[in-house]
Amino acid sequence: MRANRYLLLLIAGVALVAAFVDGYAYVFRLATHQSLTGPINQIPHLAVPALGFNQQIYIHKGLDLQGGTHLELQITNVRNNMPISNARDAAISILERRVNASGYAESVVRAEGADRIVIELPGVNLEQAKQILGKTSYLTFWTWAPGTPDATTLSDLNPADANKYQGYKPVYTHIDGSMLTQAVRSTDQSGLPDVSFTLSSSGAQLLCNVTKAAVAKPQGDPQNKLAIFLDKDLIEDANVQSEICGGQGQITGGFTQDSAQALAVQLDSGALPGTIQTLTSTEVSATLGANTVRLSLLAGALGLAIVVLFMISYYRLPGVVASLALLLYAAIALAIFKLFGVTLTLAGLAGFVLSVGMAVDANVLIFERVKEELRAGRTLGAAMEAGVARAWPAIRDSNTSTLITCGVLYFFGAPLIKGFAITLAIGVGVSMFSAIVTTQQLLQVVAGIRPARRLGLYGVSAPRKAVAA
Template identity: 45%
Template sequence: MRPSTLRRLIAILILALVAGWLAWPGHREINLSLLGLHLSRDISIREGLDLQGGMQVTLQADVPPGQTVDPDVLKAARNIIESRVNALGVTEPVIQIAEGHRILVELPGLKDPDRAIKTFGETGLLEFIDAGTTPLVPGMLVTTSLGPPSPTAQGTVPTPPEIQQRVFPTVLQGKHLRSAEVGFDELGRPEILFTLTDEGARIFGDFTSANVGKYLAITMDKRVISSPVIQSPIREGRGRITGNFTLDEARSLVIQLKYGALPVPLKVIQTRTVGPTLGQDSLQRSLVAGLIGLGLVAGFMILNYRLPGFLATLALLVYAALVLTLFKLIPVTLTLAGVAGFILSIGMAVDANILIFERMKEELREGRTLRAAIDAGFRRAWTSIRDSNVSTLITCAILFWFGMNFGASIIQGFALTLAIGVLVSMFTAIIVTRTLMTALVELHILETPAWYGMAIPASQPVGRSA
């Protein structure tokens, strides 16, 4: 065997072993120490909404009919929602802008959907309003100098007509807050501690100095949270918001205050919940389908092409290990559509081998040596392999762009996994299969025509290279 072939064979063997080790289902973490360097990384498979369960929410801009929403406003809203969702600790969320002034939010593995919707779906507009001598009951909806409540907003207590007709001046907004955090009062009840910016502290100090004994109500999205009486001037730029919130409600309010108010009110128009049992059942069915597909492809290749088909099957196993390793390292969030793309790529992975083997058989029929037939088969099939795979990659790019820009994450996942599969299949078909076949030829074993699916008498060996 030539030294160059031996080196390629050893490199492929090492690559296959490393890929198999990383792709093994029970292997969820890399933890290595080498030459004083320590590498630790989570490489567990990232499962999407339809595999591990969770929730999908579709939000739409809550604006009057006929009014358009600027795309930049929706992008800003998406960024704020993403910050709020990340603060919830959800892994691999998907937040995309869709047509019709909509934002699609996917939250895999979510445990408390009601709290999540309340956290990222509400506008989050904090206002300190001048209530004068009017005590406002928490839960009322009021109109402030920044506008009326959203048409879909609902209060927890009825708002009297005289309050509905009144416009309360806004003294401070959420943008005047520098920080906010959850605290507890003397009785252990949750409250929100806040610090104002320099401008906010100045405004707050001037207002409280001039309105001692009057009510300063605090509202979130026009809903009254509390309505305390100003006992004395507050000039240090710090304060607290008290109310009848639970700890989770206080945390949600803090998240909204930290990341700012949404630039446009949003309403929930659709929610879809996927249970983890359904997701795992779908995953098991997909894995069974993948194994059946792999078995059928391997059987076809071996029956039709004999030894080359067997080597192509070995290359296919290397392909599967490499693809799963890339899914873990990139990482790729797998959805059912992504699994379908991977299964489809298994069939496409042998397309190149079929083209090569048919070309090789044609060369053998013309009397060429086995080594010459292999070289000619790979060389002449390369153009067809390249063009077909480039066409598939272009299609994948179009599908990925479509899914990213129109909120179709299912299509996006399918395109990504299929593209990775096509790229890896080019490597395994052109490099791995060819190296294995070349190694056998140079060892001068299994040269009988029947081993190559040739309809030639078994007594006639395939020609050798010099």
């Protein structure tokens, strides 16, 4: 049986695409006039407008490889008598929206027990993480009325802010952050950063009624002011110059661009249903992450080299073919990791290295079957075809059971295990292509070369001729 030219073209095309994706970082450096060595200034991305293709192409590193922040949070003082587990789930949803809106890539936000949340943010330092995640961001609107703040008000608000005006107390208007439908960073008439917000219909009606009452009071009178509190702190105490009945407003207060953006993200993602306390916080240094990557890559390269030496020394010419297929396998797997944004963790690297061993296992099955067929007296081409056909059921069943295990680990395992499951599943899928398609077609090409037909190159001795008695 001759090699299939269409499959050879497929292998060549896949190899070229994989090589392009794997080396695209260097193409991007040249295109953006950057040095070929050292840190890259921005994430490599490829845009093909005619095809509607716009994709980042790089290795997404997890916390253990890139460095970052690991936080364990606890939710307490839950409002509105919400069950603690429900409050935890609501907080997870809100924190995920904050993380995504802030542009933190490859983050993990997961439940831990009844009232705890674990967050991992690769590439983010501890202060950045606490700034966006640690605030409850419970927005409330208040007016001022004659009187003295009671104990409940003083516990809900900062006492100094609650006693800002002698002889006046803050009165809750029942307008809060749950009525916000949108909050975005904007600029005021002076060009300074502020936060614009939009209220729901119910919130807009309440605000309209409140400002109608406030505008009737003289300017300078505390009763003419509308106070906005974030958590317990007063962030704005503005004079009401006209009725606000459209449901839209601005929060000013000496913001910077970053602080206005952070507040807008917090408000737009929703107020946490209780108080968030940081139980533990760990900052993984980038140096540790880089060292982990270096050692892991070194271990992978060493393992690959040992496997290649073993295959060549034991299986000879088929071992050379298998080594070429193995290198192609590694290139394809790496290209998939880059192109589809697979987050690579230390556990994921372990899954990839394990899949390399499984790729070799498939080749071993094929070569042993080929040797059996050659010993039985078949021609080289027929032995290769029969060897692949006989090895295929074992390869199929083995890899299928592994893929099932990967599915179970991914859907029911801890987040740390998911990276292992994903990379192992990708590796197994690529290894099946490598063994059944790449190795088989390369063997058929080799079988068509006359000097490569010697049985000794396949670890098989030529059968002896029978001697008559």
